[in-house]
Amino acid sequence: MPQPKPSDNRHTPAFSDGETEFPRFKKPVGAMADAAPPAEAPAAFPTSRTAKEQRWPSRFLAGFIVGVLAAGVGVAVVFLVLIGGDLNKTNPPAQPPRREARIVAPDVQGAPLPLPLETPARALPPEWSENAVAAAPAAPAPPPIPAPSATLDQTRLFVHHSSTQPQAAVASDVAGQLRGGGLSVIDIRRISGTISSGSVRYFFPADREAATALAEMLGQIYRGRNDPREFRLLDFTTYTPKPRERTLEIWLPN
Helix, strand or coil, rough: CEEEECCCCCCCCCCCCCCCCCCCCCCCCCCCHHHHCCCCCCCCCCCCCCCHHHHHHHHHHHHHHHHHHHHHHHHHHHHHHHHHHHHHHHCCCCCCCCCCCCCCCCCCCEEEEEEEECCCCCCCHHCCCHHHHCCCCCCCCCCCCCCCHHHHCCCEEEEEEEHHHHHHHHHHHHHHHHHHHEEEEEEEEECCCCCCCCCECCCCCCHHHHHHHHHHHHHHHHHCCCCCCCEEEEECCCCCCCCCCEEEEEECCC
């Protein structure tokens, strides 16, 4: 192996091929070549998969296809069931044909057609006969309106009743009967609350006799309505302010 020359601390000129004075060795030489370990061979990569690894994707794909087919069959069955139900709704079962009368032509010209069967009339029981219906008793006539007393001439009447609907009808009926008897009913008034008993109110001592006659007349009207209640007199001569003379107030009971 050549020995290097001692350096004189000066720059060594480069040769024309770019190399320095010391040659470059690409491979180890001498003892270094003997000590260098052998180069490791590159690891061998597997070129193909094992048989077990190749079978796993095939099984997965087969299971996936079977699942898709089963789901499709289930969807088709449900669809057919729904379609069958809708068809049953839209197309109801056929009804049996209705019987129709047939006209039978005579075998011989000029022969009469068969006469239709006549349904015998249902006999009415004796109590349902027309005479019995005509003889039914009529509804009883309403009782006659009592004749007003002469003391009620030129009296002014005011009818009071509670606010319920039946009492309004009773007040209209009573006022109509009083007017039919020749009395003067000025107004029908509705009050709030209830009236426990019927009464006739007078406001002047001279009107007491007329109020008594009116109370008796109202009692007769109520007895004609199957109501035995009587009307009492109420003295309102001390009431102020007083209405006009010959004014009487009727308070109908509930």
